[in-house]
Amino acid sequence: MRAFQILIDGFAISALYALGATGFTLIFGVSGVLNLSHGAIMVAAAVAAWAAASVLNVGTYAGALIGVGVALLTAFLTYFAVVKPIQDSRRIPNEEKEIFVLTGTLLWGIMIQELIAYFFTNNAKTVLPIVEGVVEILGVRTPKNEIFTAIVCCLVIALLWLLVNRTRTGKAVLAASMNPRGVTLLGLELTNIYIVVWGIYGILAGIAGVLLGMFLGVSSYSVGPLTASAFSIVVLGGLGSVSGSLIAAFVVGYLETLTAYLVSPAYRTIPALLLLVFVMYIRPQGLLGRR
Amino acid sequence: MRNGLSVAVRIAIGATAAGALMMASGAVFAADPIRIGVIAEAQAIAGASIPQAAQLAADEINANGGVDGRKIEIISYDNHSSSADSVRAFQRAVNEDKVNAVIASYISEVVLALEPWASRLKTPFVTPGAASNEISKSVHADYEKNKYTFHGYLTSAALALSVCDGAKDLLVDKLHMKTAVIMSEDAAWTKPLDVGYEECLPKIGLKVLDHIRFSPDTTDFTPIFNKIEGSKPDVIITGISHVGVQPTVQWKNQQVPIPMFGIASQATNETFGKDTNQAAEGVLYQGVSGPGVAVTPKSVPFAESFKKKFGNYPSYAGYTAYDEVYYIADAVKRAGSSDADKLVDALEKTDWEGTIGRVQFYGKDDPFTHSIKYGKGLITGLMLQWQDGKQSAVWPKDVAKVDIKFPSFIKLSN
Structure with a gap:
């Protein structure tokens, strides 16, 4: 009974982590950007979905769509207002650009966080679930929305796989992640590829944010922990490796759930962080990292 | 040396400014306002009502002529739910903005961080929403030092x-x-x-x-x-x-x-x-109160005018903060002064029917010195x-x- 409970809850939370981390790792893989405003974008999506559905009463589906839209917009804004100017700048030496992008996105994330706290308070908000009610699975009372969350996450990740591996645009993205110079030599505009990647990222982060808002709820305080969790999953899986992130997400998700059930909810995140430190010792490139 | 100079400079500037003001307005300077600093969590559900309710109380008192001709002035500071920010706000409130009393926070950790500052800066300080027993226990343990702190909400x-x-x-x-x-x-x-x-x-x-x-x-x-x-x-x-x-x-x-x-x-x-x-x-x-609940005749009118002004009913700390401004004003009136020690004496004798019930404080010999009394006929x-x-x-x-x-x-x- 308890084993099933852990299996089911762990799956939902892992799928959600996977979705959140995939976009994060994709951007790093393609453009070398570690986007530290990741958590802020997810929270912005969830809060926008909440505000649209509960304050403006546009309905659950429209609210969720608006949430994803806001994340997409914020992702583009992040790219055009923060990341691109730093990458294009001639006054910042090339070897320092990464650290500038890190700092820039971190500050940008804090700005978004403070804006959310200012306009919507720092109290948690929850998005109205798209499907309500509970079902019994193997004797475990499971909210239908938890199943919905898991299904959506898996579907979106499958779609992403198809997009990257089966379409021309996707192949260009993949090529850019392997050899950006080679892609430009083939006559593809690198900036266009970046825009596509940031678009995909925005949608992924948006869906993850809205689902998280439905599943657990988020507040402006969640910004830091969300960025940190995506970051550690991605580092564990291997920076830039999408499949590594997927595996790492499930490892972290189940490890957390096991700890919460079998030890104490208070120590939930500790074993996963210890594992991260351990993996860094024996395999610094992460589980499936290339470098 | 530097301190001496800056004080002299400040006095000189202050005097000049006051003189200029008096000349400019051509009127007799009304008595100094009673300044109350309000330090609260403006971004949190429970804390946001604190400065709003305090301002509402001050506006009402001022509309009725103030306290012996003195206006109540609320100066609020957002502490971002942080103890460090609160301590800085407290120092600024006392040293720069010259407040006579401080109302602060619904978070016990924040209030416990402020309590020694109320003692050091000898400024009466009331919390509208923190609950830890330690707040009033410290007053009991070292009364002479900590007597400036009042616990305006129920202990845990x-x-x-x-x-x-x-x-x-x-x-x-x-x-x-x-x-x-x-x-x-x-x-x-x-x-x-x-x-x-x-x-x-x-x-x-x-x-x-x-x-x-x-x-x-x-x-x-x-x-x-x-x-x-x-x-x-x-x-x-x-x-x-x-x-x-x-x-x-x-x-x-x-x-x-x-x-x-x-x-x-x-x-x-x-x-x-x-x-x-x-x-x-x-x-x-x-x-301690709620919308539409007539705990006292003051509860419902307060909740309604709060809602009218700010669009929602107050949190629990809103009710207590509103009462606090009133009983601080009442204490200043009874003390005939806003001098800190006289104000503390007067606050100890508080017997005020507010929105949450009858407010009285436990005395020096009670284990929860300066905490509001719990019980029938008081606050239940x-x-x-x-x-x-x-x-x-x-x-x-x-x-x-x-x-x-x-x-x-x-x-x-x-």
């Missing part, structure tokens, strides 16, 4: 009593409940609360089966509810303030069949219904329940408007 010990008093009538006598699990967040204010719960729940006939303390940054409450359900209690007795929305929503989404009853600070604010998408339905919480607290998207009083009988009822997923075991 009194809160536990209030919850138990309500639980006896509502849960034990009416619904014949026998067992409970305590679920509280790990924070300064819940330590004495839990001690209080452990002591008084068995006395009223609720056996405590388990006691779960969780970190205030918990986001997934599934394992906690799961564990609670495992011990099959009749009721969950809560002690939550930093969290509120997330456990409530997950309680509903997971259809945990056990009612929640106790302290849930976030539930005291009207916006809680929207923040939880009405998952709050059926949640029972302790309050209420139990309220979220019903049909509204907060309704269900206890005590004289103010209760409705009976308790639960959403369909709650299975009462008796």
Whole structure:
């Protein structure tokens, strides 16, 4: 009974982590950007979905769509207002650009966080679930929305796989992640590829944010922990490796759930962080990292 | 040397400015205003009502001519829920803005950080919402030093009593409940609360089966509810303030069949219904006042004018902050001065009928020196329940408007 409970809850939370981390790792893989405003974008999506559905009463589906839209917009804004100017700048030496992008996105994330706290308070908000009610699975009372969350996450990740591996645009993205110079030599505009990647990222982060808002709820305080969790999953899986992130997400998700059930909810995140430190010792490139 | 100079310079500038002002206005300078600094969590549900309610009280007092011709001036500072920011705000309020008294915070950790500063800067200080027993215990332990601090809200010990008093009538006598699990967040204010719960729940006939303390940054409450359900209690007795929305929503989404009853600070604010998408339905919480509840003749008019001005009903700390401005003004009037020590003496003799009941402070010899008195005829607290998207009083009988009822997923075991 308890084993099933852990299996089911762990799956939902892992799928959600996977979705959140995939976009994060994709951007790093393609453009070398570690986007530290990741958590802020997810929270912005969830809060926008909440505000649209509960304050403006546009309905659950429209609210969720608006949430994803806001994340997409914020992702583009992040790219055009923060990341691109730093990458294009001639006054910042090339070897320092990464650290500038890190700092820039971190500050940008804090700005978004403070804006959310200012306009919507720092109290948690929850998005109205798209499907309500509970079902019994193997004797475990499971909210239908938890199943919905898991299904959506898996579907979106499958779609992403198809997009990257089966379409021309996707192949260009993949090529850019392997050899950006080679892609430009083939006559593809690198900036266009970046825009596509940031678009995909925005949608992924948006869906993850809205689902998280439905599943657990988020507040402006969640910004830091969300960025940190995506970051550690991605580092564990291997920076830039999408499949590594997927595996790492499930490892972290189940490890957390096991700890919460079998030890104490208070120590939930500790074993996963210890594992991260351990993996860094024996395999610094992460589980499936290339470098 | 530098200090001496700067004081001299300040006095000179001050005198010149005052002189210029007097000449410019051509009028006799009205008496100095009474300045009250308000340090609060402007971005938190419970804290946001504090500066708003204080301003409302000041506006009302000023509209009625102030205190002996002196206006009340509220100077507010947002502390971002941080102790460090609060301490800086307190220093600034006293040293730069020359406040006569400070009203601050609903977070015990913040208030405990400010208490020594009230002593060092000899400034009367009242909290509208923190609960830790330590606040007034420190006043008792070193009265001469800490006498500047007043605890304008119930101590955790009194809160536990209030919850138990309500639980006896509502849960034990009416619904014949026998067992409970305590679920509280790990924070300064819940330590004495839990001690209080452990002591008084068995006395009223609720056996405590388990006691779960969780970190205030918990986001997934599934394992906690799961564990609670495992011990099959009749009721969950809560002690939550930093969290509120997330456990409530997950309680509903997971259809945990056990009612929640106790302290849930976030539930005291009207916006809680929207923040939880009405998952709050059926949640029972302790309050000192509530919309439409005439605890005293002042309660309802205050709540209504607050709503008119700010668009929502105040949180619990709004009621207390409103009362505090009034009884500080009253103390200044009785003391005939806003001098700190005279103000402390006058505040100790407070006997003020506010929005939450009759406010009096425990004296020097009581263990909870300067905390508001709990009891019949003073302040007893209420139990309220979220019903049909509204907060309704269900206890005590004289103010209760409705009976308790639960959403369909709650299975009462008796």
